[in-house]
Structure formats: structure tokens, C-alpha cells
Amino acid sequence: MSRTAALSAFIESAPPGELADVTKAVKSILGDDAVQNELSPAFEKYNEEQFTTTKLPGGSTEVLVSAHNSLGDGRYYDVETQSSFDFDHATGKASAVQSYVLESQHEDLVKSLVKSLSTHVSEHYPKASYGVFPTSDDTALAILTVANKYSPTNYWNGRWRSSYIYSPSSGSLTGTIKVDVHYYEDGNVRLLTNKDVSLSVGGSATASEIIRKVAAEEKKYQEDLNKAFGSLSEGAFKALRRQLPITRQKIEWEKISGYRLGQDIGGGRR
Incomplete structure (x- = not known):
């Protein structure tokens, strides 16, 4: 696997709301801020697949970014606001808003x-x-x-x-x-x-x-x-751990510093 493919895999698997954190971690590990340009295709794929939302300049509602409303060259449109816009996949910002009229038989x-x-x-x-x-x-x-x-x-x-x-x-x-x-x-x-x-x-x-x-x-x-x-x-989660210690008594956590491991928790001196 090439370096670009490996790094792109990190970007494309980023959890919701954590794309910026993953990108920051990648840059920190590599010590290379210029890596962002290398990952531009991965950012675009991630944003379109995840239906990333963005606010249009001067607007209050968030519009979608997806492959279905792409006009090409990083530009997208929204039916409800009747507008099109440029979208920066790295920063998540919209710009250059223009009027857009939908042309469709439907x-x-x-x-x-x-x-x-x-x-x-x-x-x-x-x-x-x-x-x-x-x-x-x-x-x-x-x-x-x-x-x-x-x-x-x-x-x-x-x-x-x-x-x-x-x-x-x-x-x-x-x-x-x-x-x-x-x-x-x-x-x-x-x-x-x-x-x-x-x-x-x-x-x-x-x-x-x-x-x-x-x-x-x-x-x-x-x-x-x-x-x-x-x-x-x-079921499964409850079976992962005991509901009570082996002593069948709940631990008094405020007194935990007073317990002697293997003696008090274990049920006393043997």
C-alpha cells in the first residue's frame, strides 16, 4: 500500500465530527503540514459519502455536500435555497454562492x-x-x-x-x-x-x-x-463483568484508600 493510500484510509474512516482531529494527528505524526494537499481526494470522498453539511455565507441553515448534488470542480447546489456554492473539502467552508435554477423533468x-x-x-x-x-x-x-x-x-x-x-x-x-x-x-x-x-x-x-x-x-x-x-x-454487556465483587458486597469507594488489597477486598485475613 502506498503512503497516500494508507493516509487516505485514515481520513476516510474518521468518526463523525472528528475529521479535523484525525487530520491534525496525521500531520503531527508525519511532521508535515503540506500533507493536506496530498489528501485532497480523500477529503472529497469522505465529505460526499458522509453527507457533510455546511452553512452558506450569510445563511442560517446547513446544506448538504454529496455526490448527488455535485456540479463538478468542487461546486455543489441546493434545491431549497436555489443556490450553488464552492466547497473547500479540507476546511469544510462554503463560498462563492450564486443563484441556481434546477432543470429537471421531475x-x-x-x-x-x-x-x-x-x-x-x-x-x-x-x-x-x-x-x-x-x-x-x-x-x-x-x-x-x-x-x-x-x-x-x-x-x-x-x-x-x-x-x-x-x-x-x-x-x-x-x-x-x-x-x-x-x-x-x-x-x-x-x-x-x-x-x-x-x-x-x-x-x-x-x-x-x-x-x-x-x-x-x-x-x-x-x-x-x-x-x-x-x-x-x-445480556452480553452484563455478562462481561460481575454485578458485585466476590464478597457480594458493594465497595465503598470513598473508603477505597483504607482497603488492603487481598485482605479487606478478599474477605479478610485467612
Whole structure:
């Protein structure tokens, strides 16, 4: 494996909200600030796959960066704000905003889906960004949602991504829901999970009907995750350690300095 490929692998596997930390660590290890130029393709791939969000200059809402709304040469567009912008993949900053008019045979459906998706997102996510974009051949529509929640002071970050392709001609809705959570206090635990979705919605389905199908799938997956976590908590995780020491008595931690290892904790002198 080449040096560039090895370094790119670090960038592309960065946990949610930690790309800057990973980049800083790579630079520190190599002692080379110029490595950022070498990793430009990796930054672009990471941002597009992770649906990175950015605020437009002077704007308050965050817009998506993905392969579906790419115009090429580091430029992207957003349907809801009717604008296009340059995006710096290394810094995560948007610039050079211009007006953008969507040209698609499905323009009306795109706008209706954006409106319905906005309602769904506001009802089910504390904070999320979304977008609906025609595919490159304009035969289908990409429906994207990303919800990030970062808490570095508590040593955890998480991201929910959902992407669907709706084909008006066949009425099919296919996609994937992905969850990525990283917890790193006194350890390093990461949850990476995904669910494939394949539904028949109908070619004449309205935007609200399509998004209702999306909402039902995402609700079901959330419920499945909650059940799985409950089972782990009561089963596998509990089996990893004793609930009480071998003495069957809880340790009084405020008196821990007074314990004599092997005597007091072990149940007394033998």
C-alpha cells in the first residue's frame, strides 16, 4: 500500500465530527503540514459519502455536500435555497454562492419532496439536514437526510444517514440507513450499522406518500436498534463483568484508600 493510500484510509474512516482531529494527528505524526494537499481526494470522498453539511455565507441553515448534488470542480447546489456554492473539502467552508435554477423533468416532484421531507425531519430529528436531487441521468431522484449530534466534552459523537433512490417510472424506492456512533472515554468503542431498504411505492405516488414510506422505515429501524441495545445491556454487556465483587458486597469507594488489597477486598485475613 502506498503512503497516500494508507493516509487516505485514515481520513476516510474518521468518526463523525472528528475529521479535523484525525487530520491534525496525521500531520503531527508525519511532521508535515503540506500533507493536506496530498489528501485532497480523500477529503472529497469522505465529505460526499458522509453527507457533510455546511452553512452558506450569510445563511442560517446547513446544506448538504454529496455526490448527488455535485456540479463538478468542487461546486455543489441546493434545491431549497436555489443556490450553488464552492466547497473547500479540507476546511469544510462554503463560498462563492450564486443563484441556481434546477432543470429537471421531475422539478415539481423534487420541490414537493423537499417540502414533505422538511416536515418529516423537523418532527423526528432534533437537528438534521436534507436534500432531494435528480440523478445524473434525470431518471430518478435521490432523497438524502443526515443528522449529526456531537458531544466531544463527553467523549462521544454520532451520525445518522439515510439515502434513497426513487424511480418514478418503476415506482421503486431503494436505499440504505446508516448509523455511526463513536464513544472514546477511557476506551474506543464504535457502532457502525446499516439497513438496506427496498419498497414498491408506485409511479403515481405523491411526495407525501413517498416520505410516509421513508418515515415508517426509519421509525422501524430506530425501534429495532432500541431493542438490540436493550438486549445487549441486559445480556452480553452484563455478562462481561460481575454485578458485585466476590464478597457480594458493594465497595465503598470513598473508603477505597483504607482497603488492603487481598485482605479487606478478599474477605479478610485467612
